[in-house]
Amino acid sequence: MSVPTRALMVTACLVAAAGCAGTTDATRPAGTGNRTSSDVPSHSAPAGSAQPVPPARRAESVVTPxxxxxxxxxxxxxxxxxxxxxxxxxxxxxxxxxDVAGWWRGGSRVGDPFGSILVAAHVDSDSEGLGPFAELLAVREGARVRLAADGLGQDFEVRSRRLVPQGSLVDEGWIYDAGGAVRLTLVTCAPPYDASRGGYQKLAVVTAVPVGPPEES
Incomplete structure (x- = not known):
């Protein structure tokens, strides 16, 4: 929904936390910043001792997130x-x-080894009625969810459903944290609904864990 009072609130701290988890260029080891070639020890290998190095290959178990x-x-x-x-x-x-969910770009992806894959959608709208994510309000532990990307998919099993207050998530970092064990986090609005206080007063947060590795398809 475009109505701000029913939007899922995620504070700016979420963006800051995501920035710390982004991919960065490899940094130079400490103490090597201003060395000249004369500072680096030289080790000469005996003539004829050099061996060809085979090219590195990606392990078959590793997928591109x-x-x-x-x-x-x-x-x-x-x-x-x-x-x-x-x-x-x-x-x-x-x-x-x-009928469309949103994946938070600051979070993890399918195939990432760590962090929360955060996917959220509105529970309903004035014009469309209940949306698919409304079923999360009654989902049970052990239910299966499959998350798919282009050419890649992974199954998850629901472990918990929690209700948290709408508003700042500064104390709910587990919802969006890019660290820790990989998990799927599904979020939607939850009752009670109070128009005088801005709409839905809760978020339903469903956490699911992988039941197998991501699979190429």
Whole structure:
């Protein structure tokens, strides 16, 4: 929904936390910054002792992480997933269409070995009624969810469903943290709904863990 009072609130600290987890260029070891070639010890190898080095190859178990493009909910409903950022006020910019979920670009991807893969969608809208993510309000532990990317998919099992207050998530870093064990975090709005206080007063946060490695398809 485009109505700010029903938006999923994610404070600017979320953006800052994500920035710390981004990929950076390899840094130079301490103490080597201003060395000249004369400062570096020279070790001469005996003539004829050099051996050819085979080229490095990626292990078959390693996949290239990719952003999610769809999620299959426990009911079997497949929901397309688009990328989502945050607004200047720190609101997670979830797609207005309740039939489309948003993947937070600051989080982990399918195939990443660490962190939260955060996918959120509105629970309903005035014009469209209930959306697919409404089923998360009653999802049970052990339910299966499949997250897919282009040519890559991974199955997850629901471990918990928690209700947290709408508003600042500064004390709920586990929802979006790019560190720790890899997990899928599904988020939507939850009752009670109070128009005088801005809309839904809770967020339903469903955490699911992998039941197997990501698979190429």
């Amino acid at each position: 990719r952003r999610p493009t769809r999620v299959r909910l426990p009911s079997g409903r497949v929901v397309p997933v688009s990328g989502a950022g945050t607004t200047g006020s720190g609101v997670l910019d979830v797609p207005d269409d309740v």
